[in-house]
Amino acid sequence: MKNSKNIFSNYYINFSIIYIIISIIALLLIRQQTESIIYMYPNSFEEVKTINNISFCFLFLSLTIGILFIYIIRINIVKFSNDIIDNIDAFISGKEIVLEVNKDTLLSKIQNKFKCMIEIMENKNNRYLEEKDSIKSLIADISHQIKTPIANISMYNETLINRELDRDKQIIFLENMQHQVNKLEWLVKSLIKMSRLENGIITLNIKKYRISDTITNALSGIYLKAEEKNISIDVDIDEKLELYHDKKWTSEAIFNIVENAVKYTKDNGHINIKLDKMDIFTKISIIDNGIGIDEGEINHIFKRFYRSCDVINTEGVGVGIYLAREIINKQSGYIKVESKKDVGTTFYVYMKN
Template identity: 40%
Template sequence: MPVFLLVAAGLLFIASVVMMAYARYCFVTYSRKLSDCLDGMIAGRKDIEFEEEEDSLIGRVQVRMRQLYEIMQRRTEVSQRNQKNLEKTISDISHQLKTPIASIRTYQNILLRPNIDEKDRIEFLHNAEKQVDKLEFLIQAMIKMSRLETGIVNVSPMKESVYQLIEAVVCDAALKAEAKNIGISVDCNPTLTAYFDKRWTTEALFNILDNAVKYTGNGGNVKISASATDFFVRIQVRDDGRGIEAAHITEIFKRFYREPSAAESEGVGIGLYLAREIITKEKGFIEVRSKPGAGSLFSLNLPIEP
């Protein structure tokens, strides 16, 4: 009996040693894998192997680690993208401000001349005033753009009257249209509604109507119509202006982009960019059809339901 107990005790001891060794091995393996994963996450590596299919403690932990890692990666990518956008915005602003500031300095130097003619002085003062107006417009447009891009201002769509939206925009554009003898006609059911942020959508639609008036010749016509589809209300702005080259249609919504043929017209290339940003944030979209010499058709699609 004592011999049996000794043998049993010996086997139990050996089993305990083996189990302890195995436990130590598992712990070391677990620690190594966990450490490797953490090192990879810290280094930002994209080739980290997560043993999610393994039904073990390390497998379950690595499932959570993978989820955490993906969240960290997405935030890093967003941060990097925002940094690039900020750098580009600063570069664009610097470039856009140079021209009016240089012009104002030139007019200032001329006006400081002691023997300048009164007629010339008045002309240069008017020119300087135009550049100041351009500078003010540019700064205001950039403020709106940056507020939208950085999320400082979020659009808040509500059920609104499409007719009242169009009416307000036409009223804002009336003076410029009258100066060029351009007729603006409206075809919209007064009961038509859609979901949009009234303030920001007024800005978007005005930018498109303003462009239509700007690039339509004296005595031309602009027509605004609105109709409901299955999921959207489509507001169309049609003009009989000079139109847009097919090669430039995909470019016109880029920030600060100006079509070569529009270089002599006023503007800085922000209006259409802002319009698209606003409508996109409202879960809508803008379509464009145009042909050189035959005018353009801009379609704003606003959601009927939230």
């Protein structure tokens, strides 16, 4: 603030000195011109003297008014600059900023722009903090999820090295190790997909495709698991219906939901998939008669790595449903869930027509 006062004081002094010098030069010129007129016309001395006095008075008055005007401008400029500097200082120190954004003044207009700049900076800072928290949470989740398979692999490997086992037991341990390696590989791939989706790295190729082809592609990877549990999958869809979507990623989302249904449906169960075309959206219903979800947990199943206590012993890490929602949301759609314990669960996938 002191710097701004010194700067404008210097400007004021310099401008005043220049104004005074110009006024003095003007007085000298008037004096010189008066002497020339008197020399040329000696009889007009009194008239010239009167004109000269009037000119001096007028010039002195204009000099006084000019200096006063400059002084007033200087006060306003210093006040204007100090108000802006006070706002900047308050913003830097985190104090409340009082902005007069509703007045029709230059200061108000600048303060309005300053307010917009503050809001942009605060939004960027909030996004940075959210991203930072998200990264910290992701690292913590990754650390927790990979700890178990790595510990199991280490234990199996140590047993094979330090103990003499017959061939059959070696094969069992090696198969267990392979299972943990597969789990770790699947987890890493899922984490990469999550990271790419959350950070907007992927570019969705949204075009008009037949949704039946996308669903068929999704089911091709799940039929074997369904057959192992003798679970029937019935599909009732319009094979000609076309929707705007990314074929690859939408197939991934539907696969995750159906795989989840197979996983939590008991042997000899059934899964139904059907379409309902509406005005804006097409609803894909994935209905199972599995173990169901407790009402208090429905709002949590879309959280990253969330797993219910009821299924803690079932294979999985709680990523599939989270990924499914992210994929559908990226395409301006959404997912709803209805479930009843020990009766079954229905996932509704709404996609834009």
